[in-house]
Amino acid sequence: xxxxxxLHRPARxxxxxxxxxxxxxxxxxxxxxxxxxxxxxxxxxEGVGADIMVQPPSASIWAAFSGAPxxxxxxxxxxKLNYVQAVAPVLVQFNSxxxxxxxxxxxxxxxxxxxxxxxxxxxxxxxxxxxxxxxxVYARAKDVRVGQTLHILGHDFHVAGxxxxxxxxxxxxxxxxxxxMSGAIDKASIFFIKCDRSDHTPxxxxxxxxxxxxxxxxxLKDFISLMTSSNLPxxxxxxxxxxxxxxxxGFLVVFxxxxxxxxxxxxxxxxxxxxxxxxxxxxxxxxxxxxxxxILGSGFGVGLSFLMRWVFVTAFPSMTILxxxxxxxxxxxxxxxxxxxxxxxxxxxxxxxxxxxxxVYE
Amino acid sequence: MANxxxxxxxxxxxxxxxxxxxxxxxxPILKTESLWKVYRSGKVDVAALRGVDVRVLPGxxxxxxxxxxxxxxxxLHVIGGLARATRGxxxxxxxxxxxxxxxxxxxxRRHKVGFVFQKFNxxxxxxxxxxxxxxxxxxxxxxxxxxxxxxxxxLGLRQRLHHRPSELSGxxxxxxxxxxxxxxxxxxxxxxxxxxxxDTKSSEGVLSLLRGLNKDLxxxxxxxxxxxxxxxxxxxxxxxxxxxxxxxxxxH
Numbered sequence: 001x002x003x004x005x006x007l008h009r010p011a012r013x014x015x016x017x018x019x020x021x022x023x024x025x026x027x028x029x030x031x032x033x034x035x036x037x038x039x040x041x042x043x044x045x046e047g048v049g050a051d052i053m054v055q056p057p058s059a060s061i062w063a064a065f066s067g068a069p070x071x072x073x074x075x076x077x078x079x080k081l082n083y084v085q086a087v088a089p090v091l092v093q094f095n096s097x098x099x100x101x102x103x104x105x106x107x108x109x110x111x112x113x114x115x116x117x118x119x120x121x122x123x124x125x126x127x128x129x130x131x132x133x134x135x136x137v138y139a140r141a142k143d144v145r146v147g148q149t150l151h152i153l154g155h156d157f158h159v160a161g162x163x164x165x166x167x168x169x170x171x172x173x174x175x176x177x178x179x180x181m182s183g184a185i186d187k188a189s190i191f192f193i194k195c196d197r198s199d200h201t202p203x204x205x206x207x208x209x210x211x212x213x214x215x216x217x218x219x220l221k222d223f224i225s226l227m228t229s230s231n232l233p234x235x236x237x238x239x240x241x242x243x244x245x246x247x248x249x250g251f252l253v254v255f256x257x258x259x260x261x262x263x264x265x266x267x268x269x270x271x272x273x274x275x276x277x278x279x280x281x282x283x284x285x286x287x288x289x290x291x292x293x294x295i296l297g298s299g300f301g302v303g304l305s306f307l308m309r310w311v312f313v314t315a316f317p318s319m320t321i322l323x324x325x326x327x328x329x330x331x332x333x334x335x336x337x338x339x340x341x342x343x344x345x346x347x348x349x350x351x352x353x354x355x356x357x358x359x360v361y362e
Numbered sequence: 363m364a365n366x367x368x369x370x371x372x373x374x375x376x377x378x379x380x381x382x383x384x385x386x387x388x389x390p391i392l393k394t395e396s397l398w399k400v401y402r403s404g405k406v407d408v409a410a411l412r413g414v415d416v417r418v419l420p421g422x423x424x425x426x427x428x429x430x431x432x433x434x435x436x437x438l439h440v441i442g443g444l445a446r447a448t449r450g451x452x453x454x455x456x457x458x459x460x461x462x463x464x465x466x467x468x469x470x471r472r473h474k475v476g477f478v479f480q481k482f483n484x485x486x487x488x489x490x491x492x493x494x495x496x497x498x499x500x501x502x503x504x505x506x507x508x509x510x511x512x513x514x515x516x517l518g519l520r521q522r523l524h525h526r527p528s529e530l531s532g533x534x535x536x537x538x539x540x541x542x543x544x545x546x547x548x549x550x551x552x553x554x555x556x557x558x559x560x561d562t563k564s565s566e567g568v569l570s571l572l573r574g575l576n577k578d579l580x581x582x583x584x585x586x587x588x589x590x591x592x593x594x595x596x597x598x599x600x601x602x603x604x605x606x607x608x609x610x611x612x613x614h
Contacts, residue, residue, distance in 0.1 A: 001485075001488060001492070001496070004487040004488060004492075007487075008486070008487040267483065268486075271484075272500070273444070273468070274442075274444060274477045274479075274483075275471075275472070275477075275496065275497050275542070276468055276469065276471045276472020276473070276500050276501070277468070277472075277500050278469075279465075279468075281500065355444045355445075356439050356444050359444075359479065359483065
């Protein structure tokens with residue numbers, strides 16, 4: 001009877017299923033996008049090849065929001081420490097013109113000393129003050145070639161080379177140029193440190209803490225594990241709000257759908273009561289129909305999530321969206337909870353209908 | 363009622379003593395005592411039933427007639443447990459409905475009452491088979507294929523089981539409704555104008571069915587009708603007016 005009831009009004013069923021699917025897709029994609037962004041960013045930071053990252057006191061783990069308050073001469077002091085093989089100061093700027101990108105201002109020789117150097121797909125390294133290197137993902141996404149002009153941070157840069165992705169940022173310019181542009185002369189945002197041996201990293205970190213008390217000293221091994229939404233409180237709140245909105249959507253869609261359903265089926269409810277159906281029987285029917293709709297909607301939503309991911313990644317190749325199995329399950333549970341909550345009031349109303357009035361309802 | 367005559371004879375065949383033993387009176391399956399049902403309409407109280415006394419014995423086919431608004435349907439709803447009486451008593455198979463909670467009346471209705479309505483009231487999403495089986499499902503004992511088959515064959519519905527109500531004629535729909543009402547073997551079948559939406563031929567067919575259920579299977583039937591011809595199918599007629607039973611007569 002449940003299935004037949006749902007199929008009896010195919011348009012309304014479809015709209016309800018789509019509404020629940022949108023809810024599920026929203027949760028999966030929001031979490032997938034934020035997790036993908038964090039994971040991808042962390043991977044690229046790990047990919048610099050350093051063992052330790054030094055930032056000013058209370059700096060965010062998300063390098064994009066780093067300022068440039070550290071004097072660059074700190075690099076010399078760090079280089080003299082035991083276990084330190086190479087130090088690369090980096091100036092980080094966040095570009096919001098023609099996209100959202102992080103730009104690294106680097107000293108090519110020190111950066112190569114830590115990272116092992118770029119792998120070039122085309123062109124050459126940074127030579128002129130207005131030279132810029134782009135990674136292959138950025139080049140593909142924006143259709144950028146060597147020799148073109150890129151307008152970044154309000155400045156025209158000449159694309160000198162296209163490099164393999166995965167070394168911190170997607171855009172690299174000379175540190176001196178970026179310092180001039182940002183007015184942060186002789187300043188750096190981050191010091192990347194390479195140890196002589198990776199097992200010396202803890203000891204090196206201890207030495208750096210003594211040299212720079214209060215500074216943020218982070219190992220880059222397992223950096224990904226640090227880049228979670230819980231380490232970014234604002235992000236946690238954002239995800240929670242989006243989940244709340246998704247639940248509200250599911251709740252309202254199901255509430256309206258089941259409310260109109262029980263109004264339309266008032267006489268049917270009267271018939272069931274005349275046959276001796278109890279209140280709990282009526283409630284069970286309404287909630288069972290809701291559960292089936294939520295299951296269908298969740299399945300459709302998961303499929304829609306994969307489709308939307310393909311659409312976004314095709315349109316924006318630099319975007320990473322991770323569809324995590326546990327969030328797929330969680331979004332289904334959220335949809336079910338929201339749906340059952342939304343159907344509970346209509347179910348209660350249906351169970352309490354007077355059978356005589358229901359039987360004469362037109 | 364049949365009387366049993368017992369006579370003791372002396373040796374010379376003269377009568378020593380004799381007595382007439384009466385068979386014990388049948389308990390009514392349905393009994394109402396000073397039944398009142400008052401509805402509140404805005405600020406006005408409307409008495410649909412004003413002290414109705416009715417008795418229905420097992421195996422009777424009682425027709426209740428009267429003009430519109432006389433309280434026939436209200437009486438049916440109260441004695442069937444769909445509505446609660448305002449005052450008075452309703453005893454159905456020995457159970458006092460007026461002392462029961464809504465849940466208890468629902469339970470009683472499930473096991474002892476079958477309803478047939480003027481507008482058939484079949485579930486449009488289910489075919490005939492599932493409409494009939496639904497009553498068994500709600501009854502709680504699950505699908506009983508033997509009883510199902512007996513009822514379906516009795517009502518001639520075998521060829522129509524996989525059709526939805528929209529694919530059935532009025533007469534067929536009402537037969538499905540009757541099948542649904544009797545498949546759980548209720549103590550009493552309450553029919554509210556069962557031929558009200560049917561043509562003459564279909565009406566005769568349905569009424570004959572009800573009479574057959576009563577005569578051959580002993581099903582107790584209480585039927586509301588405003589059609590004097592339909593009332594002739596019963597064993598007794600009660601006339602109502604303004605919320606009261608004004609007179610009654612046995613037909614058979």
